Amino acid sequence: MALDLKTSHKPIRDYYSSLEEFHKIGVKHEGAVRSAFQRLLEHCCRKMGWTFVGEHRIPLGGRRSVVVDGGMLDLFKIPQAYWEAKDSQDDLSKEVQSKLQHGYPRDNIVFQEPTRAILWQSGRAICDEDITRPDALVYVVQELFSFRTEIQRDWEIAVEDFKKSIPAAATRFVELIESEQRENARFRKAFDAFGEVCRSAINPNLSDQAIEEMLVQHLLTERILRKVFQNPDFTSRNIIAREIEKVIEALVSRKFNRDEFLQPLDRFYVALEKRAEDLGDYHQKQTFLNTVYEKFFQGFAVKVADTHGIVYTPQPIVNFMVKSVEEILKREFGKSLSDEGVHIIDPFVGTGNFITRIMREIKATALPYKYANELHCNEVMLLPYYIASMNIEHEYYERTGEYKPFEGICLVDTFELAEDKQLSFMFTEENTERVEKLRKTKLFVIIGNPPYNAWQVNENDNNKNRKYRTMDRRVADTYSKDGTATNKSALSDPYVKAIRWASDKILENGEGIVAFVSNHSFVHDYAFDGLRKHVGSDFNLLYLIDLGGNVRKNPKISGTTHNVFGIKVGVSVNVLVRSTARGNRAEILYSRVDDFCKKEQRFKFLDSFRALADAKWQEITPNSDHTWLVQGLESDFRHMLTIGVRRPEAGSSAAVFRLFSPGLQTNRDAWAYNFDVRVLENSMGKTIETYNQQVSTWAGQAAKGNLDDFVLGDEARISWSSSLKSFLRQGVRVTFDRRRITKAYYRPFCQTNLYVDRHFVHRPGIWEQMFPVEAMESKNRVICVKGPGGDKPFVVLMTNGIMDVSMVGFGTNAQCFPFYIFQATEPNRRENITDWAVEQFSTAVSSSVDKWQVFHYVYGLLHSPEYRAKYEANLKRELPRIPLPKNKEYFEAFASAGERLADLHVNYESQPEYRLEMVETPGQPLDWRVRKMKLTKDKTAIVYNDFLTLVGVPPEVFEYRLGNRSALEWIIDRYQVRTDKRSGIVNDPNRPDDPQYIVKLIGKIITVSLETVKIVKSLPPL
């Protein structure tokens, strides 16, 4: 990539005007004027995707190093250019000579003072320019940024090649393994034995594919480890690599030649090896290896990258955490990382950067003992396990001058350590012994970057987080049990398990420190109230540094520019301390970085800490709901009536509604919903047939392997959910039944057909109690609201039919509060408003009220703009709460408005049509079919299709909003022809029996919107 820089560009103009400013005020010294040049270089770095590092240290071997004013690091954090600034009073030529004699780099460095720049490249001065001339300045800077050594050029090509070649080479290797499995008995035996060991050591459900991936990781990377790191004995010395080599040997025993196989990658390896020779300094190689770590998984095993959170932790975060832990150890415990008895672990070691940084913090005299006895780490993937082993052993070598294998690393799944069972064989005897020893070790410091991921959306992707008997139970018995959130899926994230695991280890030890950098949602989100409750009692001093970067909550920022990991999920550094010398009350200290700070500023913020006291801390006092951050939350919300209790204990009815549930969730919407009944019959018939075939095949298999591996991944034939897999496992056969097709609300004012069958609906909610088949035509009504969590605005909508979990918008986790509940026993229909609620309302208005009135009051109130604005933050966190009416008049005003709104919304299809002008396109034939409608820019007309435009949309229509869209925009969005990418199923909203349905619906929804806006405007103040 070439740098695009011209004399007319703003950064150049800015440079000269800054110099002029300095000149005017008489500032001449280097420290001040160099900032203008630095800004110019920083700008160029940003353009190139590089990083500018001020005061960049260059090691010269041994203990020597030099510090240049600026280092410019490429994407792989390899320095490409350097800058050294001098005063205008200095004789620049002399200064250059002196710096070079002191060991300054000669390959690409610019020596600069305000009027002059000397550029050295490949060991010689290539220009000496008067940079008071803009063209000369641009020339020097461009030369600086375009310089590449031959090796560097090879390197860049090689890295590109690497990214491209890895998937193909890996696939070839997998094919080879599979063919050898069929034809090579020796290999089959070795592979099966290896698979057994992996399953007992890592995960009993490990698929053959995962084991194949492991061999691929070994095969493709061992050469890098041997050659780039000049560690030829790596495979014979590393206890795990040795074992895997045996399998590889069996693999190559017949016809397979390792060198031949790796030949397509030769160019990459050779360039890499050449480059490695060039990189004398181990730390640079190490940075390269960290890149390989991320890129390997991102390019080849994307699912693993997601479920295992394979991402490198930026060094400023690691530095900050290690320094903080040392400070707390001293201050709170009178100990240090160097002290005997302080066992330290990184349970998710990755490339080993926490442990190596800790080793640098430990006194040299203490290091041999700590290294041999009290430093521990775990890793579950092979490649990082190798990398971490090497990095840690090298760090030891650098510190002590002695090479000593690191015995504190285990190849193990950290969460397996919690299992209360006899350890099985863990790869090798040494590894088993290490794990056994670790289980018995009392840990004082737990530090690291646990994996965190978003849960997978589609079961066919088959990359969900694995289950753990003990750890899942621990989370369920504590964080989940003591939480009030309705949606628990957030608690299945591995970082939650990591906090649970680490807390348990510290509790076991009695005191200690957990320092994790993780997703920050546990600090903010409602779903983690149970976790906050426990963390607040398991620890008594908590430092939470919120590094922000949550792109979903703040769409104005970007993951790449603002987030420290370049991701969309917000991040925090959390240091949790349990000290017996402190009282029970937890001191919770919170500090945050401005959300608009760039990534580099966030790093600077961390780098700037010398001690924790340097941060601006805000002390958090959790409220009784275990909310930590109460900004924007209205405290009177808590005193209102609870709308519903998730798990009503027997006899408890202190809520407005007895029962509520999320809307129905199919996990296969493209299959289970369709506007066209025939398409629905066809697709569900086909998928049920496929499913039944799978049941037969599975039942017929004598040796049942891993079900996830067995199931058919063909997305044009079936869409799996974990519940459907579980029916398959039980051998449940399903019959297609046309009568199961019913109407359902999929999105606001969008009724469609649903195939409702408990096997093919992943989470049915309580639809059978709201709309039992025989009472489908009943007069039941359901108030549907957006569920807690997320950042979407509050929504409420009433329906009279089954509704989807996304009925009020995707990701809103709609919660449904029906008026009636149906049951098989007498009385088979019960009102769902509690007697307790009626009593509360009657007392409040000093008059008798009925349950329909209460129901309508709730609906009316939830439309109040004042209520929604005042409690906006509360409504994002939890279900709505209902204020009691001030008096009868107030109650009746809301109840009657609610009743009118209910009638409008439930009966939207019978509302009169608002007359829009129908403008026909001349020359186009009559056509009522919709493909994709759109609003004109000024929102006054709807382009219905090529033939028709509907003109005259009144602006007030857009005031009736349901979440991020107005009611009319929901219609425009939902009523379009869609083709599902995965299954190929087409969903066409046009109705052959009623071609003008959509045009009429638009008119009706405009009426509904205008009337709703009128009613809402007439609501009394709160």
Ligand SMILES: C[S@@+](CC[C@H](N)C(=O)[O-])C[C@H]1O[C@@H](n2cnc3c(N)ncnc32)[C@H](O)[C@@H]1O
């Ligand atoms: C976020 S990365 C750690 C990054 C590390 N600090 C670095 O910068 O290199 C998480 C690491 O934990 C490993 N891991 C994930 N789940 C694990 C588990 N249950 N037990 C042990 N290691 C695990 C992953 O393979 C990954 O290498």
